[in-house]
Amino acid sequence: MTATVEVRFKGIRKGYYRWPEENGSLRVRSPVVVEAERGLDLGYISAVGELAAKKCGSCTGCAVGDTAPPAEAQLAAVVRVAGEGDVRQAEDLRRGEDEIRRRVAERARSHGLTMKVSDAEWQWDRKKLTVYFTAEHRVDFRALVRELAAQYHTRIELRQIGVRDEAARLTGVGRCGREYCCSTWLTELSPISLSLAKDQHLSLNPAQISGGCGRLLCCLRYEHDFYLTQRKRFPKEGKTLRTARGAEKVVAVDIFRERVFLRNEEQGPRTVALVDLQAELETAAAALPTPEPRPQEPPVPAAPSEPSVATPAAEGERKKRRRRRRRRRDGPGDAGPSEPVE
Secondary structure, eight states: OEEEEEEEOSTTOEEEEEEEGGGOOOOTTOEEEEEETTEEEEEEEEEETHHHHHHHHHOOSSSGGGSSSOOGGGSEEEEEEOOHHHHHHHHHHHHHHHHHHHHHHHHHHHTTOOOEEEEEEEOTTSSEEEEEEEOSSOOOOHHHHHHHHHHHOSEEEEEEOOHHHHHHHHOOBOTTSSBOGGGTTOOSOOOOOHHHHHHTTOOOOHHHHBOTTSSBOTHHHHTHHHHHHHHTTSOOTTOEEEETTEEEEEEEEETTTTEEEEEETTTEEEEEEHHHHHHHHHHHHHHSOOOOOOOOOOOOOOOOOOOOOOOHHHHHHHHHHHHHHHHHHHOGGGSOOOOOOO
């Protein structure tokens, strides 16, 4: 019996692996050595068991993620639990990656490549070096790869990423004073559109709704459901309500303080709590007189329809149609003797 585990690496990179349960149980945040592409890599456990299997089944990052439940036979294996020497080796590689990033950036400028080198990552067994970069257009970096392979004597992979992925890998502090959501707990970067800011009635100024990466804030996505759920409890803006002061128009709502801003044409604006407004609406609805049912009137008999008078042209057209139907039914042999030709 094998269990599915989720392993996280540097940045937001993660993978799903299988672990034989007879070898013991794995704990979250435990370092493990796993099978990687053409070698071994070291990561940390982030989910185990049913939770990892569910996340793997909903993931679309690989072919395994398209199956639900995940096909454990296609998952790579966890080789063993990492020891102190393995963790120390990984830490030594991490300390030298920043220097590698600067060297790659210098070589890219010498080749005249318009690319921004964001990060570098060693595989644990030093059989692969991955360099992450951002660029506005496609970059021909084949000459740079050959030079780096000759210098580091390993397999080189240059991977182009977006600015949001770059912010998640490099991390930082947002306008809220906390670390970026994309580099801490928000592991899936979902697409964000301007309609989310409109639904939340936020300012459409890009400087106010953009994050450190220059794109729309990630919190617009995971807070959107909260705004939609709360606004269902409030009357729609622009709607006219019948309250104790008469007809009042809803100007704005405050979902956090649960207040409604109303305006009356004669008495002016006012602010009322949502609970008090609901009580006013119920009182005003109860004070309205109940309309009496209207007596049912007897049905009016329909006037007799006058017989239609056929015109000579319409009667002749009907005779022609009847003759054509009769000829199609009887055949050409029953058409009768032909008239003599003079």
